[in-house]
Amino acid sequence: MTNLTCFKAYDIRGKLGTELNEEIAYKIGRAYGQIYCPQKVVIGCDIRLTSEDLKQATIRGLNDAGVNVLDLGMTGTEEVYFGAFHLDVQGGIEVTASHNPMDYNGMKLVRENARPIGADSGLKDIQALAESGHFQEMSQKGTTEQYNILPEFVDHLMTYIDPAKLRPLKLVMNAGNGAAGHVIDALEDKFKQLSIPIEFIKIHHEPNGHFPNGIPNPILIENRGYTSDAVLAHQADMGIAWDGDFDRCFLFDEKGQFIEGYYIVGLLAQAFLLKQKGEKIVHDPRLVWNTLDILKEYDGIAVQSQSGHSFIKDMMREHNAVYGGEMSAHHYFRDFAYCDSGMIPWLLATVVLSETKQSLSSLVEDMIKKFPCSGEINFKVKDTQKTIQKIFDHFADQKPMLDQTDGVSLDFGAWRLNVRASNTEPLLRLNIESRADQNPKPMQDYVDELTQLIQS
Structure with a gap:
């Protein structure tokens, strides 16, 4: 039994050589194939120097599990998502470490119709089988073909x-x-x-x-x-x-x-609600007030979800939400099988710029003025949970409203904060926002106070 530390809350990320290598990639492919028994899956990889080799090792694992593979070549994650719901396949894998440092790589896995595989929806099962190595021998191996x-x-x-x-x-x-x-x-x-x-x-x-x-x-x-x-x-x-x-x-x-991703969530939510009132919009709990304000103004229904693509997608499917947005610049669309896309948002933004004949700065100006935010601030700390508890204890006597959907959110009325441990990196992530009409205190004062508290 080998403990694999590259399995995270909603995808796979690991340091090359120790946490993720070709042998581990093979086991992941083999376990994916044995657990889900798909007839065919799509696979792609990003441009990292190790991605192609890790992809080929994953393909070997899939083939040995009897799975046929369509190799999409060098792709972005959303091309794999698209293939997984557009083509006659039963799943997909993208080999990528997204924005992690050079010495990392990883994978994002989906099932049929691009349904996410996260810790609560199958990823732990893949981890357990990959760790045990109890693989079934198949009488017939799968095939691999290139697909554009x-x-x-x-x-x-x-x-x-x-x-x-x-x-x-x-x-x-x-x-x-x-x-x-x-x-x-x-x-x-x-x-x-x-x-x-x-x-x-x-x-x-x-x-x-x-x-x-x-x-x-x-x-x-x-x-x-x-x-x-x-x-x-x-x-x-x-x-x-x-x-x-x-x-x-x-x-x-x-x-x-x-433009902070937080305000782009508001802009895209508004664009959808102008076409169809009463639609549900999913948002994460890190920064919320601007989104809630826009949904109230444009007759939308807010649904809060834990941060992370698998959680957001599951929540969107459950509520049939037209759009979901995270302040981290992940944007999800019902017409894209509830998946996140980095191409659809800017295309929609060109539509908004064209239809309103306004500049982007003027479209988000009021949002930024009403609800200033810190942007996400990352801290390297020895113990994320202890630090979160320290923040909670520090403010306890002010009796803020507490929300633990994701990490800890504390709402003081005129300002609020969210602090949470990263699911993909050894970091503590802090977000602060305020209501400008109720709060004469500059945002930097809150940032300085929390920074001092966290680093003390």
Whole structure:
């Protein structure tokens, strides 16, 4: 029995060599095949230097379990999700570590119709079987064939826009040398064919597993300058930057300002509710007030979920929600089998910019003024649970409203905080927001107080 530490709450992430290697990848593929017995699955991988080898090891495990495999090649996670609900297959695996450091890799696993596999929905079973190595010998091995999903994927993406309604726009596209480039190119070709008046300005476009411009993770402040500078230099209407497997996209306004994912959740929720009132919108508990305010104004129904893609997707399916959004820039769509996509949000944003004839900065200006937030602040601490308890004890005498949907949320009326342990990294994540009309205190004061408390 080998303990595998790469299994997390809703996917697989591990340090290369020790926590994840080709032998472990083989076992994961073998266990996936034995537990779910799919006839056929899709598999893809991101651009990391180890991803192709890990993918091939996973394929060998799947084949030895009797599973036929469609190898999609180098893909983003959402291309695997798309294949899993669009093609006649019974599951999918993407080999990716998303935004983790260079010495990590991982996997995201789904079942038929791109249903997520998380700790509460099968991932622990795969872990247990992979650890035990009690694999059944199959009389017939599965086969593997290459499959190009890109044309069908792009056709699907085009259903989210009406080409005739799009006005001339100039967009900066920063793939971060990750996996997004080939989809951007295919969309650009499609736009040209349809005479859509949108110009693409592409930076850090070529896939490169050495990540010469840093790990593609635009949530880090130090990674935003390239996109911001390009927006200003080209006088673009919007900037878009992706993480490595492009299931998250981050938007910059025409002034080159990074827009927190929290406010993009509000913007997209509003866009859906303008088309259909009374729809359910799923949100995470880290930052909530702006989302709740918009849902109240536009007759939406709020559903709160634990953070993380498998939890959000399950909640969306349960409530048939049209849209779900996390402040971490994961956006989920009912028409995309409740999966997250980093391509659909910016396409919808071009629709909003075109239909409203407003700039992105003006569309989110009131949200930011009414509900300022800290953005997510990450801390390396020795013991995340002890630190969370310390924060709770520190504020206990103020008797805040307590919500433990995910970590600890404390609501003081004029401001609130959420603190939680990361599911994928050894980090403590802090988010703070306030009501500007009730709170003369600057956001930085809260940030300083919590920072001092956490680091003391």
